Amino acid sequence: MNILLKMLLSMSIASVILIPLVWFLKKVFGQFLTKRKSYYAWGVVFFFLIVPFAFFFVQKNTEFLWGTPSEFAGLTSMVIGQNGIEVERSTQAVIFQFIMDYVWVLWLMVGLIMLVYRIASYRNFKKFVISGAHYIEEPDELDILAEAMETIGLNKPVEVMINPLISSPVFFGFRREIIVLPSTSFSKKELYHIFLHELVHCKSKDMYVVFLAQIFTCIYWFNPLMYWMIRQLERDREYACDESVLSYLPARDALSYGDTLLHSIVKSGTYKESHAAVSLHENAKMLKERLEAIASYKKGKKGYISFLLLLILLTLIGILLNFYEAKAFIYEKKQGIEIKKEDTSKxxxxxxxxxxxxxxxxxxxxxxxxxxxxxxxxxxxxxxxxxxxxxxxxxxxxxxxxxxxxxxxxxxxxxxxxxxxxxxxxxxxxxxxxxxxxxxxxxxxxxxxxxxxxxxxxxxxxxxxxxxxxxxxxxxxxxxxxxxxxxxxxxxxNLEMTSFLSAKLNDLNVQGGLSINSGGQLDARNITTDTLKLIAGNSGNMKFQNTFVKKSSEFQDNESMLLQFDGVLNGQTRMSIGPSQTKFVIRDKMQKYAIDAQSSQADTFILNQSIVNYPFTQNLSAPNNITLTNDSPFNNNFNLSFEE
Structure with missing residues (x-):
């Protein structure tokens, strides 16, 4: 937890410069940016409040000022005498380190208290508003809501309630979005403007931004600039919302939208909204600034290039701030008293x-x-x-x-x-x-x-x-x-496997020999080996697919249930067949294989889908040999085929 607090302190120091800088650059680029993009520019600050870039720039062989101290932290002198080694430490350094070790408790307690208070405040506000409110039921008002939703392209359900005690039309909720009006005495046009405003907040996910801002305020409660930034964020949020509303209205209705903001003050109650809600207006000073922005609004400005340049500039500045911050808090070990510790690492x-x-x-x-x-x-x-x-x-x-x-x-x-x-x-x-x-x-x-x-x-x-x-x-x-x-x-x-219940082999390369002796289940795929030896026990099901044997192979089937092979068998191959269903598919030309099949009884086997009688010999001069011995006293089914 102490390390976490140190990381937060590091990021907070960078924000002391970054927050005013974002505000200043937004003023410089403001004429080229839309209000919405100006609002989104604050995201750069949140990014650098999350990622501790300064810790990434700490060099090797150096110590970070807020890093974990060694046992020699604050050492001023060392005296070696008859009584051993005595050291003296700086009182200031000891006190500072003590504070740094335990100050996280204060940070955590204050942050939790603020978080609990803000959550409770929001829940109480929501409970108060909903308990004293009722749903609008007039078809005309619901039609206006539907028209506003259609205008901005919002498909999710939104509830509308009336509570005459609230100080302004307000929108809140995450899974259940609610618009609460202080009155229904607005004209149809005013009601349409109010619905547009609050629905834009809903569509823009502004509630999530509000909630995130409150979380950051609780984490960085010790940074006074955080509170100023949150106020600027709320201000830019309303500017962005007004701009979006005006983009949906005809140019002739811009001033009437401003009139709606003024009339909403007159028709409102006195109960102030929670920190975690968005309202139609905040205060008289901010309302005046918004009305001036509405009066000077002009459609058509996009500002994509300016916004991209602003983001790149702010990001580079943020990284440089973290780099120089790391430089400032890194110091080389000072020469003077040299203390050598016994190297116990060995x-x-x-x-x-x-x-x-x-x-x-x-x-x-x-x-x-x-x-x-x-x-x-x-x-x-x-x-x-x-x-x-x-x-x-x-x-x-x-x-x-x-x-x-x-x-x-x-x-x-x-x-x-x-x-x-x-x-x-x-x-x-x-x-x-x-x-x-x-x-x-x-x-x-x-x-x-x-x-x-x-x-x-x-x-x-x-x-x-x-x-x-x-x-x-x-x-x-x-x-x-x-x-x-x-x-x-x-x-x-070499790979030797014995006595398993079930085995799956896939993508194996055996340069020597692969030996398997088991009565279990085997599923072997994509196997390459020089030699292969299989002893199949009772009740085993043995399957080889895409198997390539380079030199020799031996198959000894001791009463297994199923034996299948699909691949290439080079060199000498010996097969001893038990009472199983045995099928060999050799992916090569039949002319390359000499076949010698013998049986102690008058069984038959299938060769290339044709029945062949024992004994059977063929191509005895071929480079590869297959010797088949069928000594099982039980009837079996042996199928051998060649497919290129």
């Missing part, structure tokens, strides 16, 4: 991670510097993360303690090893480069993203395992038992 650096019996959630992610944190919900827990001989270790683990381990690693560093044994809820590892990676445990969710390793060995239970955008230089072994696997957009030298 003590927390590590080259390997070994988390044994870490029965908690584990998150490993990249950052600017290495760090680690253990969050536990047991005040009696003695568990801790320590670095010993360059290895980050987990000590005094308690499997009954709920906690979470968060480790930040250097994404540019190559670690010797990463080893985790856990039964926590989840493991998340990303952006790490390590020689070896070993994961063991019964986690529920495991996410591995952008992993670069020589070897990976994962053994888990009923987990949901995701591996994406990773690179394994030597090989990966995965034993998932009843795991749900999702590997995509990764490359391996």
């Amino acid at each position: 003590k927390t650096e590590f080259r390997a991670i070994d988390l044994q019996n870490a029965n908690q959630d584990v998150t490993i992610r990249k950052g600017k510097t290495e760090s680690f944190d253990l969050t536990t919900y047991d005040e009696n827990s003695k568990a801790e993360l320590v670095v010993k001989n360059g290895i980050l270790m987990y000590k005094n683990a308690n499997p009954n303690t709920q906690s979470a381990i968060i480790i930040t690693i250097d994404a540019d560093k190559v670690y010797d090893s990463l080893s985790i044994q856990t039964t926590g809820t989840q493991i998340k590892i990303s952006d790490i480069h390590t020689k070896t990676m070993r994961i063991k445990g019964g986690v529920i969710i495991a996410h591995f993203n952008q992993i670069k390793a020589d070897t990976i060995n994962v053994t888990t239970g009923s987990a949901n395992v995701h591996l994406t955008d990773s690179e394994v230089n030597k090989g990966m072994k995965f034993n998932g038992n009843n795991a749900l696997i999702h590997f995509e957009k990764s490359s391996f030298n």
Whole structure:
């Protein structure tokens, strides 16, 4: 919260110059701008009150004046004697820092009080107005409202009520827009003008601008120029609304619109409107200025180029103000007393991670510097993360303690090893480069993203395992038992997968061999590998789509339910067919493949949609071989086709 207040102070200082500057430049460019665009120019100030540009210009190796102080802030002298090191500090610096550390409490309390007061004021005003009001029911008046809505092209519903106590026709509401009149004794033309005025506020979303201005006033309550700017904003809002109304009226009705503003004062009550509402008139002085603007109004002025130039100029000036503000509040460390602290950073650096019996959630992610944190919900827990001989270790683990381990690693560093044994809820590892990676445990969710390793060995239970955008230089072994696997957009030298419940493989490049041994469900797409070995267990459904095998492949079907392959099989291919529905579509010419199909019983298979009897041989001198063995005692259906 203290940092937030410092950022607000920084932006407020820039606004001290920017607010009068916007007012001055609007005066200079005023003759070239419409009132609406002049009103929108205040948006530049709101922009620089939101974005802390000064903090973006803080240089490295410098300290920001309002930055977090070091333990040597305010140090004036250091004496090294027999009793150790004694230091003296500046009293003024200590008092200043104390004030800066706790002044945010005052800022927050005043801001909340103002916000609550303004919200309560608006709610009370709305409640008072609505409770003492009644809806207009005269068809003529409703027709005038419909005509005004049609004139400005407003399609949303707007309610109209009468309350003789209010001081001016007023518009308020966000989801439920309401126009409240002090009287219905206006003439038809006056009523039409009033409706046009309030409906323009509705169409222009001025209520949201009013609400935003009140929020900023509560945040920057300590800046007196904010209150002046809000008054200027309200003034320009009414000018812009008058201009829009006049653009919908014939030129001859401009003066009669001004007469409507005058008559509305006479026919109004005394109850003042809330800060969060927009009314037809504010005070006599402002009304006089508006009448003068109405009298001098001329149609046709657009001012797009002038408005664009004004916005560019104000934005550049705002950025320059923040830049020089940052320069002013940045100071180099002064020479004089040189204090050297023992460099303890090396003590927390590590080259390997070994988390044994870490029965908690584990998150490993990249950052600017290495760090680690253990969050536990047991005040009696003695568990801790320590670095010993360059290895980050987990000590005094308690499997009954709920906690979470968060480790930040250097994404540019190559670690010797990463080893985790856990039964926590989840493991998340990303952006790490390590020689070896070993994961063991019964986690529920495991996410591995952008992993670069020589070897990976994962053994888990009923987990949901995701591996994406990773690179394994030597090989990966995965034993998932009843795991749900999702590997995509990764490359391996070798990939060995066993005992999974379901696996989805997509966009994998295996430079060596891909070995799969499981009775689960397999959906493999866009796979490239040198060799492929599949051992399909009981009840498994195995599907390969767009799979390219460069050298050799082996398919051993042990009573799976379904085996499908669609792709290219180069080199030697051996197939042992079980009692399954087996379909192979090879995307190549049939002449390139030697086929040798043998069966222990008089089964048949389908070759290019034609029934072929066992034994069957063809093209034995072709460069690629397919050897089919059908030793299953059960009837099966084997379909082999070649499609270019």
